Amino acid sequence: MKITRVETTALSVPVERSFVGSVKFNAFNPIVVDVFTDEGLSAHGLTMVFNGMNVKPLKACLDAVAETIIGADVFRWAENWETLWKTARRIGHNGFGVQSMAAVDMALWNLRAKALEMPLSRLLGGFRDEVPVYASNYLWRDRTIDELQKEAAGLVAEGFPAVKMRMGWKSHKEDIARLAAIREAVGPDIDIMVDVLWVWTTYESIVMGREMEKYGVYWLEDPIPSHDLAGLSEIARSLDMPVVSGEDISLKRNFREMFERKATDIAMIDVQAVGGVTEWMRVAAMADAFNLPVVSHLFDEFSIHLVAAIPNGLWTEHMPWWDAIYQEPPQPEKGVMKVPQKPGIGYELDRDAMARFKM
Ligand SMILES: [Mg+2]
Known part of the structure; x- marks a missing residue:
């Protein structure tokens, strides 16, 4: 089973009543990545930021990392991770580099479990x-x-x-x-x-x-x-x-x-x-x-x-x-x-x- 296409979507989900954790939170911004295969199956993963901050740069990083997986055999999971890491590490060994590869890796595991018809x-x-x-x-x-x-x-x-x-x-x-x-x-x-x-x-x-x-x-x-x-x-x-x-x-x-x-x-x-x-x-x-x-x-x-x-x-x-x-x-x-x-x-x-x- 091979990846044929990826798609990313940035969202803004408002918080009903703001609250103070590490900062004051007003909204969360999940960025969803959907991966599609040559067998018609698809699955999603996601990464997130908050309060509308850095949505564009994170989405750009995610797009760059996600496209490296196109053509990959989805069951070669260790190889898939290394493929993602090759691009992600140039962006950052933590922060957006790692976050981006995490989202794609999550989508791939969701997909593998769907393909094998079992809970992850x-x-x-x-x-x-x-x-x-x-x-x-x-x-x-x-x-x-x-x-x-x-x-x-x-x-x-x-x-x-x-x-x-x-x-x-x-x-x-x-x-x-x-x-x-x-x-x-x-x-x-x-x-x-x-x-x-x-x-x-x-x-x-x-x-x-x-x-x-x-x-x-x-x-x-x-x-x-x-x-x-x-x-x-x-x-x-x-x-x-x-x-x-x-x-x-x-x-x-x-x-x-x-x-x-x-x-x-x-x-x-x-x-x-x-x-x-x-x-x-x-x-x-x-x-x-x-x-x-x-x-x-x-x-x-x-x-x-x-x-x-x-x-x-x-x-x-x-x-x-x-x-x-x-x-x-x-x-x-x-x-x-x-x-x-x-x-x-x-x-x-x-x-x-x-x-x-x-x-
Ligand atoms: Mg904590």
Whole structure:
């Protein structure tokens, strides 16, 4: 089966109510890549930016990388990845180079699973058919304490066993007060993850971490910039709760160093940042060799399959940022997401919605 054509489409999906994470988010911009074959089959992958920033340059990079796959035999997956990398590496060993090849690699795996008429998770390993899921798209930095408590209680009522909040925008004292308020709202049995989005120092992370442990925080995510492996391993050694890092790390060679230096207790692998499904699976296997659990980041529609495929998958993050482009988007139910049993990823794009969101 050979690729005959590729097509990319940039979209803008507005956010209903803006929120502050690493920045203030108003819109998400998935760029979809469709790959077509000589046997009439097609499948999609995607990459994304936000707030309309850098859509044109990313689409240009994606077009350049995607066209190199035309004529390729889709089942030579390792060769396909190297073909994409040859062009992607000239654009960047992280950022848009890797993001572009990731999108095409995702489309190719979706296609292979469709061609073999099995769910992607089964093609990749088939360890299980449902994955634990935590609520991530809530409890943002700009919400008031009252809003945090109402939202957190609502998530528990919906059946989520774990919720994620963000810190690092307010004073330390306020951050701890916000954590205390959420703990009060969810009760003792719900897990609370805390994401600091890279803004503290090593010292602050250890001091704050000790305080946070009193509230039974489940993990401390990205307390400092992820290139500071010495700092991360010091934090990991100093605290009882696990440190989580990796969502902005590209390629297996960078994860190798992170694991060797014990800079994270749980590997968070983002299918876009790492370089696609191929590289995600390789990093997950390497994490297993270091006895590390793996969690996903964004891209529910692919991440469900990835976490379900491997023996060391721990959690899937639920982030419904571009649900509106799917006919039936991923749905958490009582703390799990079921792997669709249709061929491929099992989530089909809503082409009418895409036409409305097209840039
Ligand atoms: Mg994060």
